[in-house]
Amino acid sequence: MYGPGDVHVEEREDPTIVEPTDAIIRLAATCICGSDLWPYRGAEPVEHQVMGHEYVGVVQEIGSAVRTVKVGDFVVGSFWASDNTCDICRAGYQAYCVHRVLMGTLGTQSELARIPLADGTLVATPGQPDPDLIPSLMAASDVLGTGWFAAVAAEAGPGKTVAVVGDGAVGLLGILAARQLGAERIIAFSRHADRQALAREFGATDIVAERGDAGAEKVKELTGGLGAHSVIEAVGTQEAMMQAIHSTRPGGHVGFVGVSHDVAIPGDELFMAGVHIHGGPAPVRRFLPELIQLIWDRTIDPGKVFDLALPLEQAAEGYKAMDQRTAIKVLLTV
Amino acid sequence: MYGPGDVHVEEREDPTIVEPTDAIIRLAATCICGSDLWPYRGAEPVEHQVMGHEYVGVVQEIGSAVRTVKVGDFVVGSFWASDNTCDICRAGYQAYCVHRVLMGTLGTQSELARIPLADGTLVATPGQPDPDLIPSLMAASDVLGTGWFAAVAAEAGPGKTVAVVGDGAVGLLGILAARQLGAERIIAFSRHADRQALAREFGATDIVAERGDAGAEKVKELTGGLGAHSVIEAVGTQEAMMQAIHSTRPGGHVGFVGVSHDVAIPGDELFMAGVHIHGGPAPVRRFLPELIQLIWDRTIDPGKVFDLALPLEQAAEGYKAMDQRTAIKVLLTV
Numbered sequence: 001m002y003g004p005g006d007v008h009v010e011e012r013e014d015p016t017i018v019e020p021t022d023a024i025i026r027l028a029a030t031c032i033c034g035s036d037l038w039p040y041r042g043a044e045p046v047e048h049q050v051m052g053h054e055y056v057g058v059v060q061e062i063g064s065a066v067r068t069v070k071v072g073d074f075v076v077g078s079f080w081a082s083d084n085t086c087d088i089c090r091a092g093y094q095a096y097c098v099h100r101v102l103m104g105t106l107g108t109q110s111e112l113a114r115i116p117l118a119d120g121t122l123v124a125t126p127g128q129p130d131p132d133l134i135p136s137l138m139a140a141s142d143v144l145g146t147g148w149f150a151a152v153a154a155e156a157g158p159g160k161t162v163a164v165v166g167d168g169a170v171g172l173l174g175i176l177a178a179r180q181l182g183a184e185r186i187i188a189f190s191r192h193a194d195r196q197a198l199a200r201e202f203g204a205t206d207i208v209a210e211r212g213d214a215g216a217e218k219v220k221e222l223t224g225g226l227g228a229h230s231v232i233e234a235v236g237t238q239e240a241m242m243q244a245i246h247s248t249r250p251g252g253h254v255g256f257v258g259v260s261h262d263v264a265i266p267g268d269e270l271f272m273a274g275v276h277i278h279g280g281p282a283p284v285r286r287f288l289p290e291l292i293q294l295i296w297d298r299t300i301d302p303g304k305v306f307d308l309a310l311p312l313e314q315a316a317e318g319y320k321a322m323d324q325r326t327a328i329k330v331l332l333t334v
Numbered sequence: 335m336y337g338p339g340d341v342h343v344e345e346r347e348d349p350t351i352v353e354p355t356d357a358i359i360r361l362a363a364t365c366i367c368g369s370d371l372w373p374y375r376g377a378e379p380v381e382h383q384v385m386g387h388e389y390v391g392v393v394q395e396i397g398s399a400v401r402t403v404k405v406g407d408f409v410v411g412s413f414w415a416s417d418n419t420c421d422i423c424r425a426g427y428q429a430y431c432v433h434r435v436l437m438g439t440l441g442t443q444s445e446l447a448r449i450p451l452a453d454g455t456l457v458a459t460p461g462q463p464d465p466d467l468i469p470s471l472m473a474a475s476d477v478l479g480t481g482w483f484a485a486v487a488a489e490a491g492p493g494k495t496v497a498v499v500g501d502g503a504v505g506l507l508g509i510l511a512a513r514q515l516g517a518e519r520i521i522a523f524s525r526h527a528d529r530q531a532l533a534r535e536f537g538a539t540d541i542v543a544e545r546g547d548a549g550a551e552k553v554k555e556l557t558g559g560l561g562a563h564s565v566i567e568a569v570g571t572q573e574a575m576m577q578a579i580h581s582t583r584p585g586g587h588v589g590f591v592g593v594s595h596d597v598a599i600p601g602d603e604l605f606m607a608g609v610h611i612h613g614g615p616a617p618v619r620r621f622l623p624e625l626i627q628l629i630w631d632r633t634i635d636p637g638k639v640f641d642l643a644l645p646l647e648q649a650a651e652g653y654k655a656m657d658q659r660t661a662i663k664v665l666l667t668v
Contacts (some may be wrong), residue, residue, distance in 0.1 A: 087560060088584055096584030096608050098559070142600025225432070226421060241601060250422055250430030250614075260601030265577060271590070271614045274430050280584075280608035 001049050004042035005323075007316040012050075015106075017115035020065035023118035025075060027057040027334040029138045030109050031306070032318050034168050034329075035259050040319055043261060050107025053079035053316075054141040056134065057334075059122070060112070068119045074129055075122040075310035076137050076292060078116055078145060078284035079103045084120030092118075094285035109315055111334050123288040126296055135303025136295040139173065143329065144291055144302040145284030146257050146315055147173030147234065151181055152287075153255030153278040157181040163219050163247045164204070166234030167195040169305040169329040170257060172202055174232040176302060179203025180294070183230070187222060189215055189243070195328065198304060212239050218245035227252060231280070238263050250274035257282055306331040335383050338376035339657075341650040346384075349440075349448035354399035357452035359409060361391040361668040363472045364443050366652050368502050368663075369593050377595060384441025387413035388475040390468065391668075394446070395405055402453045408463055409456040410626060411449055412472050412479060413437045413616035418454030428454075428619035431530075443649055445668050457622040460575070460630055469637025469665055470629040473507065476635040477663065478625055479618030480591045481568065483508030485515055486621075487589030487612040488564035492516040497553050497581045498538070500568030501529040503639040504591060505662040506536055508566040509637055514539025514628070517564070521556060523549055523577070529662065532638060546573050550580035561586060567613070572597050573662070584608035591616055640665040 003008050015024055023143050031054050059073045061266035069075060082089050082097035089097045101116040115121055129137060136144075147170045156162045156178040164174050167190035178186050179202060188204035189211065190196045196207050208218045227249035233240055236258025244254045245265070256279030270277070294300045308327035310318050311334075318330035335341050346651025349358055354548050365388050373380035393407045403409060416431035417422050423431045435450040449455055463471060470478075479506045490496045490512040498508050501524035512520050513536060522538035523545065524530045542552045554561050561583035567574055579589045579599070590613030604611070628634045642661035644652050645668075652664035 062504040076626075081517065087558075092583035093608060224421075236601075238601075250619075251425045251427035256605070260605040263601025264598040264606070265601065267570075267572075267594030270599070270611070274427060274614040276610060276612040277604070280605045281413040288454045 001039060001046050001051050003046060005040060007319050009315050011311050012110070015112055017061060017063045018114065019116060021117050021119065022063045023059050023066055023069060023115045023122065024061040024252060025057040025113055025115055026060045027055055027108065027113060028074070029113060029134050030055055030312070030332045031138055032315070032322055032330045032332065033098060033142060034170065036319070037262065037323055038259065040323055052100070052107050052109030053104040054138065055108040055113055056137045056141060062118060066118045069124055075124050076140050076288060077121045077123070077140055080281065081116040081121040082285055083117050084285060092286045093283045095281040097281040107190040109312065109332060111312070112289065118151040121285065123292060125292055128319045133295060136301055136307045137292065137331065138331060139305060140288060140291045140295060142284060143169040143305060144286050146170050146254065146282040148177040148287050148291065149282035149284065150174045150232040150234060150255040150257040150279065151177035151185055152255065154232050155253040156181045156183045156230045158298065159184050159228040160230065161185040161187065162230040163187040163189070163228040164232045164234065165189050165240045165244045165247070166258060167192060167199060168268045171232065171234035171303050172198055172305055172328070174234055175199055175204050176202040176231070176300060178230070180300065187219055187228065201304070213241050214248055215243050219247040223249070229253070230255070234258050236260050236263065241265060245269065245273050245275060248275040252276070253278070255279055263313040305329045309333055335373060335380050335385050337380060339374060341653050343647050346444070348446055349399045351395060352448065353450060354397040355451050355453065356397045357393050357400055357403060357449045357456060358395040358451055359389065359391040359440065359447055360394045360409070361389055361445060361447060363468050364389055364646070365472055365668060366649070366656055366664045366666065367476060368504065368656070370653070371657055372593065372595065374657055385439040386441050388472065389442040389447055390471045390475060396452060400452045403456045403458055403496045409458050410474050410622055411455045411457070413476055414615065415450040416453040416619055417451050418619060423454065424574070426617055426620045428617040429615040441648065443666060445646070455619065457626060467629060469640045470635055471626065472665060473636040473639060474622060474625040474629060476618065477503040478507045479621050480504045482511040482621050482625065483616035483618065484508045484512035484566040484568060484589040484613065487587065488566050489587040490515045490517045490564045493518050494563040495519040495521065495557055496564040496566065497521040497523070497562040497577045498566045498568065499523050499574045499581070500567060500592060501526060501533060503547055505566065505568035506532055506639055506662070507636050508568055509533055509538050510634060511521040511535040512566070514634060521553055521562065529580030535638070540655040546577050546655065547580055549577050553581040557583070560665040563587070564589070568592050570594050570597065571600050575599060579603065579607050579609060582607065584607040586610070587612070589613055629650060639663045643667055
């Protein structure tokens with residue numbers, strides 16, 4: 001990305017093993033993330049920067065210290081490389097690994113990528129996947145893992161009513177996650193017919209078109225005046241965060257994964273709300289083994305969030321489609 | 335309280351049963367809360383208002399619908415009257431009961447008090463308490479229950495390092511709670527020798543005098559660079575809240591019970607911190623049976639936070655002592 005709105009696909013030098021814990025993978029697919037739109041729209045600084053942090057592919061080369069992944073393995077990894085052995089990783093917070101490396105700084109919208117801390121970061125699939133599984137495995141790398149984390153952070157589960165703020169790929173997969181985790185009722189906030197349809201397919205039982213406090217009021221109406229037990233916030237704006245907090249009953253849980261932009265939570269409102277809040281960059285690595293198995297067994301089909309697939313060379317078109325909301329999420333084939 | 339800094343003790347009409355679910359209690363003691371200092375200092379509006387929301391005493395009269403408390407019972411209640419039967423109460427959030435009544439609006443810095451929803455609100459002690467147990471039972475009504483909730487919200491427990499922001503009565507009793515809940519290490523932020531001594535007596539293993547980010551840095555130094563697992567915020571200011579968040583390791587828990595004043599939590603900092611936040615007015619009723627038993631068995635002695643006892647008539651002196659920090663917490667004998 002040369003600058004806001006300005007995406008080029010160009011030849012670069014092949015990545016090489018730098019640390020003995022690195023692996024080089026040949027990507028089977030990559031994709032464009034909702035968070036890539038922040039710099040694209042000028043809301044985050046960007047200047048001639050490699051892009052992409054989602055990836056699936058085949059291991060092409062490993063460093064001398066790599067033990068658990070082999071050349072030829074089909075692997076999925078997350079947007080934070082992590083050692084998976086430090087105290088923070090072992091507590092399930094691999095996105096905060098003491099040795100973490102942000103994959104976005106290396107770039108995975110490419111044919112080849114260097115993956116640091118390969119043993120901790122990469123999870124191999126049970127075998128070479130059928131081609132139709134690739135989009136779902138791709139989703140596991142970020143949007144599914146992030147939606148799943150949001151649902152776990154919101155403590156979605158049996159007997160719970162879950163509300164989901166945000167009908168982008170992460171919000172939609174938060175619905176899928178809440179359903180898998182056993183939620184009784186799932187309320188999706190959405191105004192777009194195509195996203196509403198996918199929300200219902202993933203498990204939403206109710207759709208609310210209202211936003212902000214009007215949306216929160218609607219959730220209260222649907223829940224005997226109390227609010228939802230669990231609310232997922234997958235947008236990152238002030239309105240979305242307050243809508244999430246106000247939609248949650250006292251003692252309930254907000255799981256937030258929208259990358260915060262100009263959000264400030266008033267302390268007195270949080271104090272009076274009595275909700276739990278937890279979120280941030282998802283520790284996708286925690287969930288990868290489970291998610292890969294669910295996809296492998298064809299129990300879930302999160303790849304449906306990709307409603308446009310383009311060859312990598314047409315990445316600029318993909319950014320445009322997501323920016324203009326003509327696509328929910330764009331898969332880039334390599 | 336006629337206005338900021340202006341406290342009078344005067345004769346008022348005796349309270350009477352209004353609803354059939356009411357009880358009238360004769361107070362054995364009452365006390366002044368840290369939160370009473372906000373209006374006293376002019377930080378909250380106040381105009382000729384009854385004061386007090388903490389109470390222990392003997393049931394003198396009950397309404398026709400009261401079933402579980404009897405005339406003559408010695409009882410402890412919380413600052414929110416609650417039915418203890420609604421969905422919110424049953425989830426353990428009695429401070430948000432759908433029928434809740436704020437005791438501060440009725441006033442318990444008095445000889446007699448009307449307690450709404452007596453069956454749900456009041457917990458009887460196993461018998462008439464020895465006089466030396468009264469301060470501890472009094473503490474259970476608010477400061478102990480609040481400190482306990484903060485420790486539970488922060489998920490203090492075995493193997494955990496807990497840091498406590500705030501060395502007032504609630505913070506000190508948060509230390510006691512963390513100790514009882516099995517915390518391995520307890521770091522108290524304090525600059526006052528007398529409070530440091532009580533903190534150590536209640537179970538603090540480390541004292542940190544630094545505040546704000548310097549204080550958070552110190553906690554990180556003490557925890558291998560990671561931060562505490564659990565942090566209690568018992569102040570309610572911006573500095574205290576951010577100190578708490580910055581002292582917590584990713585995936586850790588902040589339990590906040592300081593009444594928020596002009597606090598705004600930046601969304602991006604919360605996002606990047608990866609902590610859990612939970613707090614608000616404590617559902618003290620959830621913990622009362624357990625706390626009363628611990629006090630009755632003389633396992634804990636939370637009454638030590640009262641370092642000044644005055645007769646009710648001298649309430650104005652008590653407010654002054656707490657305002658000027660010459661007392662941690664003032665017991666008013668009735």
